[in-house]
Amino acid sequence: SQLELGADCEKEQYQFTELSTYLVALGDNAIRMIQEEFMTDTNFTGLIQSALLCISPSYLQSINSSRLLEQQPFYIPVTSIAELEPSKKYVPYLTSPAAHDWICLSLLGCPTALFSENKNNGMLFHVLRAALSRCFVIPIFRDISILIHGQFQHLFSWLKPPEGLTFSVDPKMFIDEVTTTSTNGMTTVRRQVRRYLIWEFTRLLDVCTTTPGVLGPKSALILSILSVSQGEIMSYFHHYRTDSKCSNLGRVRQVDDGLFPKLIELHLQTIDVIMQNENVITRYNSECLFKCDAVKLNDIFESLNEINPSDSSNPPKKSMFDLRKKVKTLLDLIETQECTIKIRDLCRRIQVLLNTALDSGDSLPYDVNSILEHISTMSFHAQLAGSLYEALRRFASLGTLQFHGKSLRSVFKKCLESTEAQHIGSCLSLINLLRDSVLDFHPFNPEEVPTRSANAEQLASDLMHRITGKVQELLDSNHLFQRDMANIQNQSTKNSQSKQCIEKFTKKRECLLALGKSMCTGSILVCERELTPRVELIGTIEHWFHERVLDSIHHQRLSKAIQRPSKIVQNINLAMETVSLLCTHANIDHMHIIKTILAEQAAGTSGSLVDALDCVPVEGLRRAADAHEMAYAVSPNIHFGNIRDSTGQPETEIPEVPCISETIAGWLIHFIENTLGTSEDGLGLVSSVNESPSQRPGHAGIDADTATCVLRDAIQMPVSHCTCTSSIEWKLQNVNGGIGVPGIVYSPLIGGFLRVAELEKRLCTSKKKAAADSAILPAEQWLCDEDILEIVSLLGPRGVRVLERHFLAVVSTQAKRIHDILQEYRHRIEDFKQALRRSNKESIIEIARKMPRLANLTAALITTGHALTLRSLFQKALGAHLKKTAPDIAKTMQYLSTEYSSQSQAEREMRELVRPPYLVAAAAGGYETHSCTLSRLQRPPFAEYEANNDEYGIDMLGACFGMHKTPQSDLALRAVLASLVTTNDTAAQWRQLPFAVSASMALDAWKTSVLVSSVGAYANNIHLVPIAIHQLLGSILPLTCRINDESEDPQYWTKNLRVSMLNHVNSASSVLLEMRKPEFEHWPLVDMTVYLEHIVQASGYLLSTQDLNNIVPPALLHQRARYISKRSAPSLMAPAS
Secondary structure, eight states, X not given: OHHHHHHHHHHHXXXXXXXXXXXXXXXXXXXXXXXXXXXXXXXXXXXXXXHHHHOSHHHHHHHSOGGGGSSOOOOOOHHHHHTOXXXXXXXXXXXXXXXXXXXXXXXXXXXXXXXTTSTTHHHHHHHHHHHHTTOXXXXXXXXXXXXXXXXXXXXXXXXXXXXXXXXXXXXXXXXXXXXXXXXXXHHHHHHHHHHHHHHHHHHHHHHHHHOGGXXXXXXXXXXXXXXXXXXXXXXXXXXXXXXXXXXGGGGGOOOOOSOHHHHHHHHHHHHHHHHHTHHHHHHHHHHHHHHHHHHXXXXXXXXXXXXXXXXXXXXXXXXXXXXXXXXXXXXXXXXXXXXXXXXXXXXXXXXXXXXXXXXXXXXXXXXXXXXXXXXXXXXXXXXXXXXXXXXXXXXXXXXXXXXXXXXXXXXXXXXXXXXXXXXXXXXXXXXXXXXXXXXXXXXXXXXXHHHXXXXXXXXXXXXXXXXXXHHHHHHHHHHHHHXXXXXXXXXXXXXXXXXXXXXXXXXXXXXXXXXXXHHHHHHHHHHTSOOTTHHHHHHHHXXXXXXXXXXXXXXXXXXXXXXXXXXXXXXXXXXXXXXXXXXXXXXXXXXXXXXHHHHHHHHHHHHHHHHHHHHSHHHHHHHHHXXXXXXXXXXXXXXXXXXXXXXXXXXXXXXXXXXXXXXXXXXXXXXXHHHHOOOTTSXXXXXXXXXXXXXXXXXXXOOHHHHHHHHHHHHXXXXXXXXXXXXXXXXXXXXXXXXXHHHHHHHHHHHHHHHHXXXXXXXXXXXXXXXXXXXXXXXXXXXXXXXXXXXXXXXXXXXXXXXXXXXXXHXXXXXXXXXXXXXXXXXXHHHHHHHHHTTOHHHHHHHHHHHHHHHHHXXXXXXHTTSHHHHHHHXXXXXXXXXXXXXXXXXXXXXXXXXXTTOHHHHHHHHHHHHHHHXXXXXXXXXXXXXHHHGGGOSOOGGGGGGXXXXXXXXXXXXXXXXXXXXXXXXXXXXXXXXXXXXXXXXXXXXXXXXXXXXXXXXXXXXXXXXXXXXXHHHHHTTHHHHHHHHHHHXXXXXXXXXXXXXOOHHHHHHHXXXXXXXXXXHTHHHHHXXXXXXXXXXXXXXXXXXHHHHHHHOTTSOHHHHHHHHSOHHHHHHHHHHXXXXXXXXXXXXXX
C-alpha cells in the first residue's frame, strides 16, 4: 500500500507541476485584468470584494497543495481556465478541495470569461459544475467563509451578457442542478465525518482527562480535529441559515440527523480541557522551541564543517559569531524553561563550539570564560560539567588555563553547595581535568609550566579540602542523630514523632552511603597522581567507612522497627559495592580495612537478617544472594591484590572465601529448611504449597514458581563452603522423589543441583587403588563432557559460573593428582620408547589400547578448562610437565608415520596412540614442536573409526559453539591451514576447518588472552570465538589467490568457500551481537568483521553484498559502520599469523 501511495503522490506531483508551469507562463497581464475588473465593478458585494482582496500567496499556501507553489507564488488567473483544451486534459487535476476553492473564487472575480465569446465557454461551465458539485462553504480568511452556491446565484441574478453574447447554459438551472447534486452527494460523507469527530472527541477527552501530560505531544492532533470540527459546524450553520436571496434552495436542505448538538458539546468540552491544562502545552511547546533552535544550531555546525580553516577566502568569523550567540541563547533558554533533559545535547554543541574554534585558529579565551561564567550562574547540572570535560581539557592543553581557572572555581563552588552525591563526582572529574592539563601538556613556552602546575595544585588542594569538609560535616551531623537515637530507643516506636526522627535519620544515612560511593569513585581519578590532598582524602574515606558500616551494624534492630527488612540488605549491598571500588583502586595498605568491615558485617548482621528472612523470605533471600555475589566478586581483589604473581604467572592459591559467604550460606539454608519443611518424609514443600497463607505465617503466598527462583539463587553459592550441604541434598532428594506437583516443577533444577553435588563428591573422593593395567585415576572420578553440558543446560547461562566456583574449590586438592597422572603418563611413554626400540608391534598396540582412558582425562581437562580459573591452573600444571615430553612425542609420531604409512589397520592403531599424546601436548602448547610432523598426517582414513570418535572432548567443545561434529575434529588449526596450500585433498580439508577453529580457540588463543577479574567466565572466554574465526579468515585469502592462479572449477570452490564461511560466522552471530556491550570494546571484533567484509567484497566467486548480509549480523554492521569506515584496509587485509 505504501508503494501505491508513493506512486500516486509522484503522479499527482507531476500533474500539478505541469499545470502550475502553464499558469505561471501566462504572465502578469491576466492578474492585472482580474484586479481591474472586480475593483471597478460596483455590483460585487462587499464580502466578495474582501475575499478577492485576501487572495494572496499566503492564502493560496493555506488552501492549495504546497506542490503548486514550489517554484514561485502566483495569483490564479481566470484566463488559464478559459484556455483549457476541449479534450478535458486538465479536468482530473481539478478534483481536489483546494482546486475547487480557487476555481470558484476566480470565476467570481472574473465572470465575463463565462460568456460565449470564448470558444471554450462550454468547457469552462463543465469545470465550474465539477467544482460547485463538491463544495458548500469556502473559507476566505481565518474564520470568514461564504456560501458559494448563494454567491453564484446572486452573481447570475444581476450579471447580464453584453449585446450579441449569451451563456451556453441557463444560469438559473445550472445553479439549481449543482446545488442539488452537491447536497445529495455529500450528505452521507458529512454524516460520517460528524460521527468520526464525536468518536474522536470522546476518546481524546477520556485520555486527556486521566493523563493531562499527553496534551503536549497530542496538541497538533487535537488542534487539527478542532479545526475540522469547526469547519463542519460552520458548514452546518451556513447551510441551514435563512437567506432571502437564496430561499429557493430550501427544498434541497439536508435532514438534521441529531449529531450536531453532541458534536458542539464535545467541541466545547475539549476547549475547556485545553484551557485548564494550558501550562502543560506551554511547557511542551517550549521544549519544541528548544528542539527547533537545536536543529538550526545543528545546521550551523554542518556549515562550519565545510569551512576550511586554511582557506583565507572564506573566513569563519561571522559564522563563529552566530554560533556563540546561538550557544548563549540556548543557555538562556535552558535556564528559563528548565529543560534539563536537553542538557546533554547542549553540552555536545558547546564542545563542538570549542573544537571548531580551535581548529579554525580563532582565539576564544574570552568567549570560553564568558560561557563558563554563564554556566556557573545557572542552577548547576551535573551532566553539564561531565560533558564539558573533553572540550575544556583540550582547551586547557593549549595554554589557556589561566583564563578559565576562575570560572571553573565558580562551577566547583556550585558543586559543593549542593548535597547531591553526583555533584561531588563531577567536581572530582574536573579536578582530573586540571591534573591532565598540567601533566600531559606540551607547552609552547616552558617557562609557564611551573606557574600552571602551582595553580592547578592549589586549586585541586582547595577543592579537596572543601570536599573533606563536606564529608566531615555530614559525619558530625550523623553523630548528632546517633545521640538522638539513644533517646528514641527508650520511647515507644508507635510515637509518630519518634518515627519521623528515625525516618529522617535513615534518609540521612542513605545520603552518606551515596556520598561515600561518589567519593570513592572520584578518588580513583585523584589517587592515581601524587597530589597533596591525596593522603587526607584516603584518611577521610577510611573514617567514613568505619563510621558508616559500624553504624549500619549497630542499629539494625532499630532500623528493622521502621522499615522493611529487605532495606537492610539493600544498605549492605550498597556498602559492599563501595567496598569493592575502594578495594580495586585504593592503596594496598588499606586492605585490612576491607577485611575488617566484611568480618564485622558478617558477625553483626547475621542474626537480624535471619530474622528478616522470617518476615520477607523471598525478597530477603534474593537480596542476600546478591550480597553474596558481591562478596565473591570482592574476594579475589582482597586476597590476591593482582591476579598474577611477580613472575607474571597466574596465582595457584585458592582465594579464601570471606566469612560473609558462609554467613549468607547459612541464611540460604535457613530459608530452604523453612520452605521445604523439616518433616522426615520430605514433603514439607508440598504441604507448604497446599496450605493456606494463614496456616504458615512468615511464608505467605510462596508458590512453586517463586520457590523455584529462590532455589535457583541458592544453587549459585559454592556448596563446598556450606556447613549443611548434606541437609540440603537430603531435602532436595526427598522433594524430587516425593509425590505431588512440586516435585515435577523442581525436577530440572533439582537435577542440576544434585549433579553439582555429585560432582563435588566425585572430585573429592580419595584416590582408589588403581587397576592392574594402570595407576591413573579412573575416568569415572572425573567430570565427563556430557556431565558438564548437562549442568550448563539445566542451570542456564550461569551454569559455567557455577562449575567455575566448584572447580575452584577443589582444584588445589587435585593438582598433585594431576602431577601423578602426568608422571604415570611419562613412565608409559618410556615403556613405549623401549617397545619402539625392540620393534615389538604387539607391545605398541597393547600400550595404545590403554591410552583412551588417558585421552578421556585429557579431553575432560580441556573442556572443563572453559571455566575461568581452571584455564590458568591447568595450563600451568600441564605446561610444567608436558614440555619435557614433547620431543619424545614428536619422535614417536615420526617413527609411527614412517613405520605404518602404507597399512590401514596399523594406521588406525597408530592414531589411537597418537591422539592422546597430541591432545595433551597441545593443551600445554607443545604442538609447536611437532607441528611439522603433524602436517604429514593430513589424509588419515578417519571414516573407518568415526563410530569411536564420541569419547574425545574436543568434539563436545565444538558442539558448544554450534558446529556440527565431524571425524576430523582432532587436528589443530595450524596443521590444517598448512595443508590447504600444499595438498590436493580439498574436500577433506574443508570439512576439517570448523573443528580446527575450535581447537585453536581452546588451545592457542588461551595462551595469549588475559584474565579480566571484573567479569565472569563467559565474558573472559567468549572473545575467543572471533579470534579463532579471524585466524580462519586469514587462511581464506591465500586460498582464493591460489584459486585464481590455478585453472580449477570456480563453481566448486565458490560453493565450498560460501558454505564454510556461512557455517563459521553464522554459528558465532549470537556471540558477536552479545559483544556489542562496552566491556568487549578491546577485543578484536571490529578487526574480524572488517576483515570478513573485505574478503567478501574482494572475492569474485561470491555474490557480493548479499552474502555479507547473510553471514554477518546486520545489527552488528549497523552499529559498527561509522567505526569501520575509519579503519585502514591494507592493515586489515594482512593475513593472520
